[in-house]
Amino acid sequence: MQARLSRRRRAWWLPEIPKSALMRRRMLWAYAFVAAPVVALLVFLLGPILFSGWVSLHRWDMLSPVSEMPWRGLSNYRYLLTKDPVFLKSLGNTFFFAIGGVGANTILGLGFALLLNSRIRGRAIWRVLYFMPVITAPLALAVMFAFIFDRNYGLVNNVITAIGLPRQPFLSGPNQALLTLVFIAVYQFVGYYIVLFLAGLQGIPQDYYDAAQVDGAGKLQEFRYITLPLLRPVMLFVVVTNTIGALQVFDLVFATTGGAPANSSMTVVLHMYNTAFKFSRMGRASAMAFILFGIILLITIVQVRLLRDRAYQD
Amino acid sequence: MKRPGLQRGKWARRLRAGALYFTLTIMLILFMTPVYGAVVTAFKSQAEVVAGGYWTPPQRLATENFARVLDPESGNLGLYMQNSLLLTLPAAFASIALGTLAGYALGKYRFKGDGLLFVFIVAGMFLPPQIALIPVFRLMNDIGLYDTLYAVIIIHTAFGIPICTLVMRNFFQTVPNALREAALIDGASEYGIFFRIMLPLTLPALAVLATLQFTWIWNDFLWPFILTQKAESRTVMVGIMNLTGQYTVDWGGQAAASLLGSLPTLFIFVFFQRYFIRGLTLGAVKG
Numbered sequence: 279m280q281a282r283l284s285r286r287r288r289a290w291w292l293p294e295i296p297k298s299a300l301m302r303r304r305m306l307w308a309y310a311f312v313a314a315p316v317v318a319l320l321v322f323l324l325g326p327i328l329f330s331g332w333v334s335l336h337r338w339d340m341l342s343p344v345s346e347m348p349w350r351g352l353s354n355y356r357y358l359l360t361k362d363p364v365f366l367k368s369l370g371n372t373f374f375f376a377i378g379g380v381g382a383n384t385i386l387g388l389g390f391a392l393l394l395n396s397r398i399r400g401r402a403i404w405r406v407l408y409f410m411p412v413i414t415a416p417l418a419l420a421v422m423f424a425f426i427f428d429r430n431y432g433l434v435n436n437v438i439t440a441i442g443l444p445r446q447p448f449l450s451g452p453n454q455a456l457l458t459l460v461f462i463a464v465y466q467f468v469g470y471y472i473v474l475f476l477a478g479l480q481g482i483p484q485d486y487y488d489a490a491q492v493d494g495a496g497k498l499q500e501f502r503y504i505t506l507p508l509l510r511p512v513m514l515f516v517v518v519t520n521t522i523g524a525l526q527v528f529d530l531v532f533a534t535t536g537g538a539p540a541n542s543s544m545t546v547v548l549h550m551y552n553t554a555f556k557f558s559r560m561g562r563a564s565a566m567a568f569i570l571f572g573i574i575l576l577i578t579i580v581q582v583r584l585l586r587d588r589a590y591q592d
Numbered sequence: 593m594k595r596p597g598l599q600r601g602k603w604a605r606r607l608r609a610g611a612l613y614f615t616l617t618i619m620l621i622l623f624m625t626p627v628y629g630a631v632v633t634a635f636k637s638q639a640e641v642v643a644g645g646y647w648t649p650p651q652r653l654a655t656e657n658f659a660r661v662l663d664p665e666s667g668n669l670g671l672y673m674q675n676s677l678l679l680t681l682p683a684a685f686a687s688i689a690l691g692t693l694a695g696y697a698l699g700k701y702r703f704k705g706d707g708l709l710f711v712f713i714v715a716g717m718f719l720p721p722q723i724a725l726i727p728v729f730r731l732m733n734d735i736g737l738y739d740t741l742y743a744v745i746i747i748h749t750a751f752g753i754p755i756c757t758l759v760m761r762n763f764f765q766t767v768p769n770a771l772r773e774a775a776l777i778d779g780a781s782e783y784g785i786f787f788r789i790m791l792p793l794t795l796p797a798l799a800v801l802a803t804l805q806f807t808w809i810w811n812d813f814l815w816p817f818i819l820t821q822k823a824e825s826r827t828v829m830v831g832i833m834n835l836t837g838q839y840t841v842d843w844g845g846q847a848a849a850s851l852l853g854s855l856p857t858l859f860i861f862v863f864f865q866r867y868f869i870r871g872l873t874l875g876a877v878k879g
Contacts, residue, residue, distance in 0.1 A: 316712075319716060323751065398609070
C-alpha cells in the first residue's frame with residue numbers, strides 16, 4: 279500500500295525502489311522475464327533504426343564498408359525536399375491515398391456499422407462476409423484487382439463496354455491509377471473498420487438513447503449528441519491506425535502499377551524501395567524513411583490531440 | 593394490438609427492415625463480385641479466359657491452372673506454401689512467447705524502469721518497419737542469414753513483440769494478484785507460477801494472438817521479398833508476385849495462385865473468427 283501511494287506522487291517514468299529483500303528478488307525475476315524480448319527489440323528494431331538514421335547522413339551503396347561511408351550531413355534531406363521531383367510527387371500521392379482512404383473508410387465503416395447495429399438477423403454472418411477481404415493477403419488481392427481493372431481483358435471494362443460506355447484505363451491511366459488504388463484499399467479494409475465501429479456502438483449503453491427518447495430527441499440528434507461523442511475513442515483509433523497504415527502502402531502499388539504511369543501512382547515507400555534496391559542509394563533511401571517516419575509521428579500527434587481534446591470538451 | 597397507431601408502426605418497421613436488408617444485400621453483391629471473378633477465372637482454361645465472357649461460369653471445371661502453378665517446373669507454389677508455413681509457425685510462436693514473457697513482467701511485477709520499458713516496447717508498434725529495411729538487409733548479409741527463412745523468422749519475431757506484449761500485459765492485469773500470492777505462500781517458485789498457473793489461464797489471449805500473428809506473417813510480402821532470393825527460400829506471396837513476371841497474361845494461373853495463397857488465412861479466420869475479431873478490436877474499444 280505504501281508503495282502504491284508513493285508511486286502516485288512520482289513521475290510515471292521514475293523507477294520505484296522496493297524496500298524489502300523479497301521485493302528486490304521479485305524484481306530480478308521481472309528482469310529475467312523481460313530480458314529476451316528486450317534484447318530482440320534492441321538488436322532487430324532499435325539498432326537498425328538508429329543505424330538507418332546514421333546512414334541517412336552519408337552516401338552509401340550498401341556494398342562498401344560501413345566505416346568508409348562518406349559523410350554528407352543533411353544533404354540527402356535537402357536533395358529530397360528541394361531537388362527530387364519524384365519524391366515530392368510520391369509524397370503528394372501518398373497523402374492523396376491516405377486522405378481518400380481514411381475518409382472513405384471512416385464514413386463507410388461508420389455507416390455500415392450503424393446499419394448492422396440495428397435489429398437484424400444473422401449479424402455475425404454479415405460481419406464475416408464484410409471481413410473476408412481484410413484477412414486476404416494485400417498482395418493476392420492486388421494481383422486479382424490488376425486483372426479485374428485491366429484495360430483490355432478486365433472484368434470491369436467488359437461490363438462497361440457491354441453497356442455502351444467507353445473503355446476506361448483505370449490502373450494504366452495517369453488520372454485514374456491513384457483513385458483506383460484508393461478504391462482497392464477501401465474494398466480491402468472497410469470491413470475491419472465496420473467491425474471496429476460496430477464494437478464501439480455496442481459499447482454505448484442503451485439507457486442514453488432511452489433517456490434521449492424521453493426528452494423527445496430525434497434520430498439525428500441522438501446520433502449527433504450521443505453516438506458521435508461516445509464513439510470518439512474508436513474514431514481516434516480508426517483514424518490513427520488507418521493513416522499510419524495508408525502512409526506506408528507498398529504491396530498494393532508494387533503489385534498493380536509499380537508507380538506507373540509517369541509516377542502518377544508512385545508512393546513514398548515504393549520510391550524508397552527503388553532508390554535503395556534498384557539504384558543502391560542507401561543514404562537517400564534512409565533519409566526518405568526518416569522523413570516518412572517524421573510525418574507519421576507528426577500526423578499521429580496532431581490527430582490524437584484533436585480527437586482527444588474534443589472528447590474532453592464534450 | 594388492434595390499435596391503428598401500433599399497426600402503422602409495424603408496417604413502418606417492416607418497410608425500414610426491408611430497406612435495410614436491401615442495402616446490405618446490394619453492398620454484399622458488390623463485395624463478393626471480385627471474389628466471384630477470381631474463383632470463376634481460376635477454374636477456366638486459358639483459352640476460355642482470353643476468349644472473353646469473363647463473368648460467365650466456366651464451361652468445364654478446369655483444374656489445369658492449379659496444376660500449373662503447383663508444378664515445380666512452372667509455378668512451384670507447393671514448395672512456396674510449405675516455406676510460408678515453415679516461416680509463419682515458428683515466427684508466430686516465437687513472437688507470442690517473447691511477448692508473453694514481457695507482458696507477464698509488465699502486467700504482474702513492479703520493477704525499476706517498468707513504465708519506461710512499456711513505452712519503449714509499445715512504441716515499436718508505431719514505427720514504420722520500412723525504416724529498418726536497409727539495415728536489416730545488411731545485417732542479415734553480415735551474419736550469413738540472408739536468403740534463408742531464418743532471416744524472415746527473426747525479423748517477424750522482433751516486429752511481433754510489441755503487439756504481443758501489449759495484449760498479454762493487458763490480459764495479465766486482469767488476472768487477480770491473489771492467485772499469485774496464494775501460490776507463493778504454498779511455496780511455488782516464480783517460474784513455477786508462470787508456467788503452471790499463469791500460462792494455462794492465458795489460453796484465450798494466446799488464441800487471439802495466434803490468429804493475428806499467423807495472418808500478418810503469412811500475408812506479409814515486403815520482408816520475404818527483400819530478405820530472400822532463391823526458390824528454396826521463397827514464400828507464397830513472393831511466388832504469386834513472380835507469376836506476374838513469368839506469364840504476363842496468365843490470369844487463370846494468377847487467380848488460382850491467389851486463391852491457394854489465401855486459403856490458410858481464410859481457414860483460420862472461419863474457424864477462429866471469434867478470437868480473431870476480438871483481437872482486432874482489442875486496442876480500439878479499450879482506448
